[in-house]
Amino acid sequence: MNLIFGIFLLTLMLITGIAVVRTKNLFVATTLMGIFSLLLAANFFLLDAADVALTEAAVGAGISTVLFLSALSLTAEQEKPCFGGRLLALSVVVITTLALLHATLDSPQLGDINAPVHQHVAPWYIDKTPQVIDVPNIVTAVLASFRGYDTLGEVFVVFTAGIGVMFLLSHYPRKKPHKPHEGLRHYLIQRLVGRTVIPFILLFGFYVQFHGDFGPGGGFQAGALVAAAIILFALLEGTDQAIHIIPSWFLNGMVAGGALLYSAVGVAGMLMGGNFLDYSVLASDPVAGQHLGILLIELGVGITVTGVLLSIFLAFASRKHF
Amino acid sequence: MYIAVALALVVTMGLALIRALLGPTVYDRVLAVNMMGTKTVLLLSVITFAIGRPDFLDLALAYALINFIGVLAVLEFFRKRSELDPENNTKEAE
Numbered sequence: 001m002n003l004i005f006g007i008f009l010l011t012l013m014l015i016t017g018i019a020v021v022r023t024k025n026l027f028v029a030t031t032l033m034g035i036f037s038l039l040l041a042a043n044f045f046l047l048d049a050a051d052v053a054l055t056e057a058a059v060g061a062g063i064s065t066v067l068f069l070s071a072l073s074l075t076a077e078q079e080k081p082c083f084g085g086r087l088l089a090l091s092v093v094v095i096t097t098l099a100l101l102h103a104t105l106d107s108p109q110l111g112d113i114n115a116p117v118h119q120h121v122a123p124w125y126i127d128k129t130p131q132v133i134d135v136p137n138i139v140t141a142v143l144a145s146f147r148g149y150d151t152l153g154e155v156f157v158v159f160t161a162g163i164g165v166m167f168l169l170s171h172y173p174r175k176k177p178h179k180p181h182e183g184l185r186h187y188l189i190q191r192l193v194g195r196t197v198i199p200f201i202l203l204f205g206f207y208v209q210f211h212g213d214f215g216p217g218g219g220f221q222a223g224a225l226v227a228a229a230i231i232l233f234a235l236l237e238g239t240d241q242a243i244h245i246i247p248s249w250f251l252n253g254m255v256a257g258g259a260l261l262y263s264a265v266g267v268a269g270m271l272m273g274g275n276f277l278d279y280s281v282l283a284s285d286p287v288a289g290q291h292l293g294i295l296l297i298e299l300g301v302g303i304t305v306t307g308v309l310l311s312i313f314l315a316f317a318s319r320k321h322f
Numbered sequence: 323m324y325i326a327v328a329l330a331l332v333v334t335m336g337l338a339l340i341r342a343l344l345g346p347t348v349y350d351r352v353l354a355v356n357m358m359g360t361k362t363v364l365l366l367s368v369i370t371f372a373i374g375r376p377d378f379l380d381l382a383l384a385y386a387l388i389n390f391i392g393v394l395a396v397l398e399f400f401r402k403r404s405e406l407d408p409e410n411n412t413k414e415a416e
Contacts, residue, residue, distance in 0.1 A: 012335065032342060034359075057388070066392070072399065204384065225387075
C-alpha cells in the first residue's frame with residue numbers, strides 16, 4: 001500500500017519538478033518549490049524516515065519559501081531568456097540520468113532484507129544503541145554519538161555557508177535611519193494570528209530540540225523551527241524590530257558559539273581521558289555521559305542552525321532593492 | 323478505512339497540484355500551495371495512525387505550525403513589490 005502511495009507522490013513530484021524547470025516566472029517557480037518540498041516530506045515519511053521528513057518540513061515549508069521570496073524581491077520576476085547551450089545541457093542531463101538509472105539496477109530492492117546495509121551496519125547500531133547510549137531514537141544515537149564526527153562536519157558546513165552568505169550580502173547599518181521596514185504591522189488578522197502562533201512554534205522548537213533522543217527531531221530541526229518563529233516575527237513586525245531584539249553581534253555569537261560548543265564537548269572528552277567526541281567519559285556513568293554529550297552537542301547544532309538561518313534571512317531582508 | 327481517507331487526500335493533492343500548475347492568477351497558485359500544505363498535514367496524520375506510530379504526529383504538527391509563514395511571506399512579497407512599483411501590483415503572473 002505504501003508503495004502505491006509512494007509511486008503516486010513521486011509522480012506528482014516529477015510533474016512539479018518539470019513544471020519548476022519549464023516556468024519562466026520565478027514567483028511561480030517558488031510556489032511550486034513549496035509544493036515540491038511538501039511532497040518530498042510526505043515521501044520521506046512513507047519511507048519511515050521521520051527525522052529527515054521533519055527536517056524537510058521545518059526547512060522546506062517555511063524558511064526556504066521565505067528565503068526564495070526575499071531573494072526574488074531583489075531581482076526581476078521573469079527569468080531571463082537563455083539561448084544556446086541547450087543541446088549540451090540536455091546531453092549532460094540525459095547521460096547522467098542513464099548512468100543513475102544503470103546504477104539503480106545494481107542497488108538492492110527497497111526493503112530487501114538481504115541488502116548489505118541490513119547485514120552488518122544496521123543490526124550493529126540496533127544492537128549497540130540500547131547498551132552503549134540507551135536512547136530510544138537510534139537515528140539520534142547514530143547522528144550525535146556514533147557518527148559525531150560527521151555531524152560536527154555538517155555543523156561546520158552550515159557555519160561556513162552562513163559566513164559565505166554574510167560576506168556576499170551583509171551590510172553596515174546606515175548612519176541615517178532610512179524608512180523603517182514596517183512589515184505587515186497594519187494587517188490586523190495576520191498580526192493577531194501570527195502573534196498567537198509564535199509562542200507555540202518556539203515551544204515546539206524547544207520540544208523538538210530536547211526530545212530528539214526520544215522522538216523524531218534534534219538540533220537541526222529545532223534550529224530551523226526556532227528560526228522560523230523569529231522570521232515570522234520579523235515578517236509581522238518588520239525586520240528593524242527583529243534586529244533590535246536580536247542584534248547582529250548576538251547572531252554572530254550564535255553562529256560561532258554553537259559550533260564552538262560542539263567542538264568544546266569533543267575537546268572536553270579528550271581532556272577527561274577519552275577520544276575526541278567520546279562522551280562516555282563526561283560523567284562517572286558512561287551512559288549518563290553519552291546522554292549529557294548528546295544533549296550538549298544537539299544544543300550546539302541548534303544554536304548554529306538558528307543563527308545561520310536568521311543571519312541569512314536578515315541579510316536578505318535588510319537589503320534595499322537594487 | 324485509513325487507506326480510503328488517505329486515497330481521497332492524495333487525489334485532492336493531485337487536484338490542488340493541477341490548479342497550481344495551471345494558474346492562471348497568482349491567487350490560484352497561492353491558494354493551491356496552501357491547500358497542498360493542509361492536505362499534507364492531514365495525509366501525514368492519517369498515515370501515522372495507519373502505520374500505528376502516532377508519535378510521528380510531531381511532523382504533522384510542525385507543518386501545521388509553519389505553513390502559515392509561507393503565505394505571510396507571499397503577502398509581504400507583494401506588498402513590497404507594490405510599494406516599489408504601484409502600477410504593477412495587480413499584474414497577474416503567467
